[in-house]
Every structure is written in C-alpha cells, then in structure tokens.
Amino acid sequence: MKLEQFLKNNADWVKNYLDNEASYFENLSKGQTPEALYIGCSDSRVSPELFMGAAPGDIFVHRNIANVIGTDDTSVQSVIEYAVGHLKVNHIIVCGHYGCGGIQAALSGNDFGKLNPWLSHLKAVHNKHKQEIDGIENPHDQLKRFVELNVLEQVNNALENKLIKTAVDQKELKIHPWVFDLTSGKIVVL
Ligand SMILES: [Zn+2]
Known part of the structure; x- marks a missing residue:
C-alpha cells in the first residue's frame, strides 16, 4: 500500500x-483503561489490534525486534512501569511470531553491524537453550522452537521487574506467552 x-x-x-x-x-x-499490555515484535505482518480484534483503548502496546524485554532497556521498562503501575492493566501478553527475522538473524551467527547489540539479547536465549535448539535437525522446526523459547525467556525477564512480580504474586496481573502463526493467522498459547 x-x-x-x-x-x-x-x-x-x-x-x-x-x-x-x-x-x-x-x-x-x-482517558484510557486498557485491559492488557501487549509486548510484541515490530514485524509489519504482526498487527496485534487487527489479529486480536482490539479497539482503540483496549491494549497498551510496546513493540521491538523479536519482542525482547530487556531488564536494562529503559524503553520497555518505562512502558511496563506506566502500564502496570499507573494504568493497572490486568494482563501482559508477550507475543512472538513464527518466521521472526530477528530470531533468524540471531540463529544465523552472521554479522549484522549495528543490530548486533540488540541481537545479543536473542543470542543469550540461544546460549541458554543451545542443546535443545541445536539438537533440532529440521531448520524450520529449529526456528519455531527458538521463537517459543524466546517468548518464555522474555516472560522470565518480565518477572524480574519488581512491579510485575508483586502484581503477579498478588494475583492482580497475569502474564500470557503467545506466538502468532503467520501461516494460519492464529494465536498459539504456549
Ligand atoms: Zn519478528
């Protein structure tokens, strides 16, 4: 278009x-009282408002390459602070997607110049799950599993945020690991 x-x-x-x-x-x-904070990938094909049928005001959104929740990333941490601490969202959705270029780049081991520092977040996930990921023979399945493990690891990162941890412990907040399947348009709940 x-x-x-x-x-x-x-x-x-x-x-x-x-x-x-x-x-x-x-x-x-x-004003706004969104139900959920959505943290997903910047990929142009993964449009949360469209595939969730959400209206303006329904979801507070943060997107970056490969839906990373960096514990020292002031951008995502500020979004969390505002959404959880001020807007009091009931849910956090961490959503990856199959066919993620960021995940592919991290797995390739190639030099991506200025993207390398960002990709190091994903390489850390790869290193943590090296045995499982590298043990998958089919490259397509390998990539899919890496996408899923990345979402789960980003949920772990989210739980390192004290505000999130406290709200989850007090059952005021739930975290949902999702993957959007580009080939079917469906949400896969992990
Ligand atoms: Zn992506």
Whole structure:
C-alpha cells in the first residue's frame, strides 16, 4: 500500500467511527483503561489490534525486534512501569511470531553491524537453550522452537521487574506467552 492511501484511509476511518457514534473521539480522548499490555515484535505482518480484534483503548502496546524485554532497556521498562503501575492493566501478553527475522538473524551467527547489540539479547536465549535448539535437525522446526523459547525467556525477564512480580504474586496481573502463526493467522498459547 502506498503512503497517500494511509491518509485517505484515515479520513474514511474517522467518518466510519463518527457515523456510528458522533462523540466517539471526544470520549476516546478522555482517558484510557486498557485491559492488557501487549509486548510484541515490530514485524509489519504482526498487527496485534487487527489479529486480536482490539479497539482503540483496549491494549497498551510496546513493540521491538523479536519482542525482547530487556531488564536494562529503559524503553520497555518505562512502558511496563506506566502500564502496570499507573494504568493497572490486568494482563501482559508477550507475543512472538513464527518466521521472526530477528530470531533468524540471531540463529544465523552472521554479522549484522549495528543490530548486533540488540541481537545479543536473542543470542543469550540461544546460549541458554543451545542443546535443545541445536539438537533440532529440521531448520524450520529449529526456528519455531527458538521463537517459543524466546517468548518464555522474555516472560522470565518480565518477572524480574519488581512491579510485575508483586502484581503477579498478588494475583492482580497475569502474564500470557503467545506466538502468532503467520501461516494460519492464529494465536498459539504456549
Ligand atoms: Zn519478528
């Protein structure tokens, strides 16, 4: 889709919402109480609002390459702080996707220049699960398993955040490890 189309689509989108509810945007602008924090990959094909059927205001979103929750990443940690500490979301969804380019890059061992520091987060996951991942013969299955293990490891990273850990322990927050399957469009719950 070309860029000009995005603006045209926006005008149509606004009209649709207003036709349905004249005060829609006025109400939307009053505040947010999202049900969940979604942390996923930046991949252009993995659009959480679309595949979850979520409306504006439903999910607080953070996306980066291969859905990493770096314990020292001020961006994701700030998003968590705001979503959990202030917005009091009930759920955190950590969502990877099969066919993830970030995971593929980390597995390849190639030099990706300025991407290397980011890929080191994923290489750490690989190293931790080297025996299992490297033991899978089919490269397709190997990649799929790496994607799943990465999601589970990022959930572990999330639990290192004290705010999250406390909210989970007090049963005020649940964490959900998901993988989006590009080939079927379906969510796989791990
Ligand atoms: Zn990806």
